[in-house]
Amino acid sequence: MILATADAQDASQRKDDDEKEIDLREYIGIVLDGWPWIAAFAVLGLLIATYFAWKTPPVYQATSLMRVEQSQNMAPQAFMEQQIAGASSNLKAVSAEAAVIRSRSVVGDAVDDLHLRVRAKPVYFPVIGEPIARFVTANFKKGLNVPLLGGYAWGNESVNVTRIEMPDAVKSASFQLVANEDNRFALLTRSGEQVLQGKVGTTASGQVPGIGPMKIFVEALHAQPGTHFNVSYVPRPAAIGSLQSRLSILEQPQGSGLLNLTLQGSTPAEAERRLDSVMSAYIQQNVEKQSEQAQRRLDFLKNQLPELKEERDLAENKLRDYQTESGTLDLSAEANSVFQRLTNIDQQIAQTELQRQELLQEYTQQAPQVQAANEKRASLVRQRNELQEQLKTLPKAESQLLQLRREVEVNNQLYTQLLNTSQGLEITKAGITGVSHIVDSAYASNGKIAPQRGLWLIIGLLAGIVAAILLVLTRALLRVTVDDPNEIESKYGLPVYATVPFSGWETTIKRRKRGFNLLAVHRPDDPTVESIRSLRTSLQFAMIEGDTKYIAITGPTPACGKSFIAANTAALIAQAGARVLLVDSDLRRGQLFRTFGVEQGPGFSEVLSGDVAVESAIQKSEVENLDVLTTGKRPPNPAELLISRHFDEMKTKLEGKYDYVLFDLPPVLNVTDANIVANHVAATFLVVRSEHSTGHEVDQAIRRMHRDDLKLTGAIFNGLRADRRRYGYSKYGYYAYKY
Helix, strand or coil, X not given: CHHHHHHHHHHHHHHHHHHHHHHHHHHHHHHHHCHHHHHHHHHHHHHHHHHHHHHCCCEEEEEEEEEECCCCCCCCHHHHHHHHHHCCCHHHHHHHHHHHHCCHHHHHHHHHHHCCCEEEEECCCCCCHHHHHHHHHHHCCCCCCCCCCCCCCCCCCEEEEEEEECCCCCCCEEEXXXXXXXXXXXXXXXXXXXXXXXXCCCEEEEEECCCXXXXXXXXXXXXXXXXEEEEEECCHHHHHHHHHHHEEEEECCCCCCEEEEEEEECCHHHHHHHHHHHHHHHHHHHHHHHHHHHHHXXXXXXXXXXXXXXXXXXXXXXXXXXXXXXXCCCCCHHHHHHHHHHHHHHHHHHHHHHHHHHHCCCCCCCCHHHHHHHHHHHHHHHHHHHHHHHHCCCCHHHHHHHHHHHHHHHHHHHHHHHHHHHHHHHHHHHCCCCCEEEEEEEEECCCCCECCHHHHHHHHHHHHHHHHHHHHHHHHHHCCECCCHHHHHHHHXXXXXXXXXXXXXXXXXXXXXXXXXXXXXXXXXXXXXXXXXXXXHHHHHCCCCCCCEEEEEECCCCCCCHHHHHHHHHHHHHHCCCCEEEEECCCCCCCHHHHHCCCCCCCHHHHHHCCCCHHHHCXXXXXXXXXXXXXXXXXXXXXXXXXXXXXXXXXXXXXXXXXXXXXXXXXXXCCCHHHHHHCCCCEEEEEEECCCCEHHHHHHHHHHHHHCCCCCCEEXXXXXXXCCCCCCHHHHCCCCCCC
């Protein structure tokens, strides 16, 4: 018992694994069967990618190298160490300089220098004009002259508008510039109203309607007369942002202080010119900043020098007067020692105070540099107070002389030092070159960095293939067609009498307008004909009552191949020696007269209306023993004709004359005609077409037949594609179905 249970579990597991494998193989088959779609979409993707690859303007990149050193702050040298210590790191300082280079102030100067607020571009023919013009420019020295399309640029056209002056309130404007003969041009508004006329190399003035006066300077113009250019005057922030977006800065290697600058442009010369302008603007601002700092310190020192000179002179006069009154006094060794120490400390205090005042010119009281100066001055004052306590132990005359000499010494040294500093600062200011300098100027190779057309083509190809695969899978999943004949028997309980493979000759037959076109006659060895022969055999053994076997063939919807099956089946039965009549009972769209190459009427409709006897309406075909009753004139009331008494009268007249009477019915789901005729026959077969008929259509057709209490004898599975991989038909042939 346990072994049986284990075997059952193993079998169930193997079955589940097989189903998973079959499902995967089914999806692979769907994709492989959709290869025409995949190939078409791949070509389409290549074409689209090719168009955009050639339509996208080329992009070139200029590179340069700049070295950024520690900022030469014009603050006092005594506090440079504190300032450096207060900085986070040299790396951050370099990163800050990179941000300064990309700042609006620096890039804005480059925008103004290059007149980037003015943009001028040729007008190209829509869609294809720009790629053509680019190709002509790259390969020919002269542009094309296209008749009737002279207003467009076709290659080697250029214009250089260096300046547009408009009222300050105007932030942007758009114009059209038209090239004329003799280096002249006309400027038009977008609506076509002329603003001004000018000549290349001279400033032209005009009046813009609704805006005011304007001036324009065209430095160069190369184009055939009549060529149009779009000229735009963009807002300054937009021009700055556009240039910033093309500029990138990276320190390489990290911590070296070397900045690698790259900037993209539409031509190598443009990229180099713009990058050089950005670097020049940065260097110039850097120099101006250093010069401004030096000038501020120089002004401060010049203001302090007269005061220090006056204080020095006053101290010298006091010392001289005191010596005149008291005579010359000699200081003791102790007094000399205290004097030297006090003089040194006083000098340091004076220098510290002076330097603190200089720092306050650039920093606040909370700045680390100012705080360091305050702490140093406080420490020196404490030392001076301690030494001054020692002066109280000296004789009064000696102490007073020491105090006067100390003031003279301190003021004299301080004045001399400031005077030397001021003179040195004058020299430094004149030679300031900035802390940053250009190592390598901008250079752009002739090789473009974008677009990468090869990559675009690969992406287009892959995108087309992926899109096609998704389309094929989605189409297969959304349209659930009946593609397996076994599904008709297992799911709908309808026996399949024949499985007819798809024949390429069937498509050829549909293209022909008129003439005898019957596969069973022209291609008797075709596999499709062999399958229909199996249907003939099945009909011979089917339980069909009566000497004359009345058989109807229909389908759920149009294009199922019911007429093809009916015509070839009738021909094969007739070739077997039976007398056969094929009736085209599709009074709305019947086309069997084209297949057999006979006249359309009089036919079935005239017989039902009583206008013509059935014997007179029947036509002989080229197949022995096979007669055809065509639709005849298409009536306005097919359903009413079919339920008339003439139908039964026709059957009575045909009884005994034919062994088989085959009715080609209209589709079941489209009209009620099929159900009416099926009520008069002994057997009805439903043609289900592979990859066309859906399960819902088959189910509804069966339900409609059962609703009218009509017997549906069986199904004929038509159009099986032996080359389809979805169900493994290509591996086993058209008899190998999926179970």
